[in-house]
Amino acid sequence: MQQEVILAMLAKEPSHGYQLRARLRQALGPLGDAMNDGQVYVTLTRLEKAGLVASEQAEAPDRPDRKVYVLTAAGHQKVADWLAEVAWPRPDLTEFHLKLIAAASAGLADPLAIVDAQRRELLRRLRDAQRAALAEPGGSAAGLLLEGIVLRLQADLHWLEACERNWTGRRNRS
């Protein structure tokens, strides 16, 4: 689990690991199924070693999970830096683009067949994401994330259409 995400969740209040896990699950909805529950604890241990969180034993002897985690000053600073940072995930279009060019120039594969295969995969993903999005109640946090995934997949599929036009054109000219 990305350390900043866990840190930022702790900024709300000191928490047990299982509370963080539940909050993550709620924010992610069906997407959270991909998350391994142990990852939260692994991350917390790392954060503690790095001095970004501290832990104390809570007064709850009936629970196995008694540690409460608290942000340190350094942890607070790290969260502030993370919130101020502007980042956007890079879709890896370059590799696909170069793959088409390499396939065509070496005569190794038909670029249009590569485009078709990619489209098949993206449409399956779109279907999954769309199903999940339609199943979310209006206003759910996870629904908003799913909508973003759907829109990105649509953008990628638009670009594949452009690839298809381009490579069809090249084939017809040659």
Next chain:
Amino acid sequence: MSDTGNAPLLRAAGLRKEYGKGEGLVRAVDGVDLDVARGETLAVMGPSGCGKSTLLHLLGGLDRPSGGELWLAGRRIDHLGERALAGLRRDTIGFVFQAFHLMDELTAVENVELPALLAGRSARPARRRAAELLDQVGLADRARFLPSALSGGQRQRVAVARALVSDPQVVLADEPTGNLDSQATLEVLRLLEHLHAAGQTLVIVTHDSRIAATADRLISMRDGAFVDETRLTGGSTGNLGGLAGLTEMCEREA
């Protein structure tokens, strides 16, 4: 071929449509073989001019093929006369068009019941069925509105209700969301998913990947021919987390 068991509802074999002659010959549909099963949703995608709309018009008997065979519910239909074809369109096929094609001077419910009245159904049952369908598409409270008082998405939902009024064997949709914004597209999308779940056979020609993603099967067309086929049902990636970059985020060690 009989209309029982697993026979496809719609079948095309070597279907062709040509325009012009000699140097100017255009093969709009160039030897298409297609089976559509009962209850299946099929999407056809492809660049503009690839022949997908022409194909849909051939399947619906709106246009006549230059060659090949066409079967609907076990009946060969490519040789039917004009009158028989008109009857077939009215009784067994529902159409949904990009531009809705509603009658501006009729209310929503009047638009929906019109094909049933033209097919000879009496006024009362036709109205009852039209009202039911408007309810199904979520527009019961808009029944007495003129199309001009409805949003784009609502108009297209009226058009879908109209396509269903004769209980067609198959609904053919030509760019059903082509004129709609994303919110209205979502309305139509939900409706198509609903029809699909209810077992309606659907053939949808579309540019919109969201609409195509609702299909069981997707066919890509180029230059009048099928070039790729994708089965979308089953074979789910089962990895929504991967889609959101969640897996990467979990594995990343900052």
